[in-house]
Amino acid sequence: MKCPENIIRIVESCTKEHPGDIEVRYNEPMTTHSSFRTGGPADCWIRPSGENFPAFAAALLAAAHAGHIPVFVLGGGSNILVADAGIRGIVLDSGGWTGETGGKRQEGLLEFRAGTSLDAAAEIAAETGLSGLEFLAGIPGSIGGAVWMNARCYGQEIADVLAETESIVFSGSAPECTRQSADKAEFSYKRSPFQSRDALILSASFHLRPGEAPQIRALMDSHRRDREAKGQYRYPSAGSVFKNNPDFGKPTGQIIDELGLCGLRTGGAQVAPWHGNFIINTGGACAADIRALIDEVAARVKTAVGFDLEPEILFVGH
Ligand SMILES: Cc1cc2nc3c(=O)[nH]c(=O)nc-3n(C[C@H](O)[C@H](O)[C@H](O)COP(=O)(O)OP(=O)(O)OC[C@H]3O[C@@H](n4cnc5c(N)ncnc54)[C@H](O)[C@@H]3O)c2cc1C
Numbered sequence: 001m002k003c004p005e006n007i008i009r010i011v012e013s014c015t016k017e018h019p020g021d022i023e024v025r026y027n028e029p030m031t032t033h034s035s036f037r038t039g040g041p042a043d044c045w046i047r048p049s050g051e052n053f054p055a056f057a058a059a060l061l062a063a064a065h066a067g068h069i070p071v072f073v074l075g076g077g078s079n080i081l082v083a084d085a086g087i088r089g090i091v092l093d094s095g096g097w098t099g100e101t102g103g104k105r106q107e108g109l110l111e112f113r114a115g116t117s118l119d120a121a122a123e124i125a126a127e128t129g130l131s132g133l134e135f136l137a138g139i140p141g142s143i144g145g146a147v148w149m150n151a152r153c154y155g156q157e158i159a160d161v162l163a164e165t166e167s168i169v170f171s172g173s174a175p176e177c178t179r180q181s182a183d184k185a186e187f188s189y190k191r192s193p194f195q196s197r198d199a200l201i202l203s204a205s206f207h208l209r210p211g212e213a214p215q216i217r218a219l220m221d222s223h224r225r226d227r228e229a230k231g232q233y234r235y236p237s238a239g240s241v242f243k244n245n246p247d248f249g250k251p252t253g254q255i256i257d258e259l260g261l262c263g264l265r266t267g268g269a270q271v272a273p274w275h276g277n278f279i280i281n282t283g284g285a286c287a288a289d290i291r292a293l294i295d296e297v298a299a300r301v302k303t304a305v306g307f308d309l310e311p312e313i314l315f316v317g318h
Contacts, residue, residue: 003027003043007090010063011044018059020052021096030082030317033074033093035140037236038287039082040317042072042091049096053113054168057092057200058177061170064090071170072316073200075145076117079238080316084287087317092200094144100124104205109163111205114144118151122220131211132161137220138227139239144201150192154223159187161206171198190243190312231272235280241294242277242309252309253277256297259304266293291315 003026015022024046030039048056064071070089074080094115104111110130112121118136121143125133135156136146145151147165150158162182168175186193194201227233242252256262256276263273268285271293272278279293298309 001027001041001043001086006067007044007069010060010067010069011046011090014056014060014063018052018056020056021049022052022056023047023049023096028091030077030086030091033091034077034080034082034238035236036081036238036285036287036290037281038084038285038290040084040086040287042087042317043089045074045091045093047093047096053094053097054177054202057202058168058175060090060092061168061175061200065170065175073144075115075142075148076140078139078141079145079149079312080314081238081287081290083315083317085318094142094200097202101203104164108207109205110208111164111203112143113203114142114147114201116143117141118143118146125206125208126213126216126220129210129213129216130208131216132206132208134216134219134223138224138232140233143204147201147204148192148194150187150190152190157187157189159184159192161208162187163205163207165204166202167194167199168202169197169199177202231274232278235272235282237272237278237280238313240277240312241279242298243312245307245310248307251277255301255305255307259300261297261300264293264297266290266296269293271297 011024026044027041028045029041031037072087072091074091074093097113097115099113099116101111110125118139118141122133122137135154146158164181166179168177244252248255253276262271262276264271267289268282269289270280270282272280279290301307301309
């Protein structure tokens, strides 16, 4: 499939206007950019790196908006299932925009660029002797994706520590860069205000508290070991497939497990034999296999116990 000419024109004009370290690939298979290791080609995949990122991204978003070209913002690709037909339009990969900005230290905050991996952010906080991000150690996503999802685990969620975000909102006529204090009331279970607006999160800062580096590291290591022991990294996956729901009275994974669905297969996709809420790519699974298995599990749960399971992972492309 050939990338549409209007996309190529926009990308060429933006890279000329804002030259820098920008990787551009047309018809790029998404298999290497998603933790499920599945997905067809994106018309265009772009990863800008370095200080040029915000200016380039703003120009690209403006041009794409004017040309009615959809843009999907990619973080670590660890919570998405990309369709076998791929993604039409542009995938803007934030993975080259990483590290601590340093800009908020005088306010007692740590601020990270959106593409920083969660594990790296937790490490930086530990090095700095700041406690509060330990729960993120070992989650294979980015700061931007975690803010967007309000990622959570071990009894904590992003909204508990989030202080401020900087983002480019691109739903209006011209992309607008805004800084916003986080309002916890706008976040809830796996929900953030970014889910109802077209915005590229550029950075996020966090309220942390002084701690002892060895204790911070010990907690991070125990979380990483716990994830290893639960087999989370054994096969490609996107973490938990379905949301939990307090009305179910127990974790969704337990319900699936108790119905004997662990090990259920469709093609190369399988409900992890050791975890009811993980679907794994055992090798060669396509997105359709995973999608079919998700639908099958949801249907069987509905028939057996009457609960409507809501997917946590996002279906991208068509
Ligand atoms: C083994 C494993 C374990 C996991 N464990 C957990 C867990 O314990 N808790 C948990 O909550 N999740 C978990 N996850 C899921 C996932 O890692 C998190 O939800 C993570 O926060 C997603 O981040 P990402 O950068 O990979 O986002 P992506 O999958 O790339 O994107 C997710 C969404 O965020 C948007 N997005 C990403 N970056 C930006 C940005 N800069 N600006 C605007 N929008 C953006 C995307 O457009 C998309 O809509 C796990 C996944 C795996 C594979």
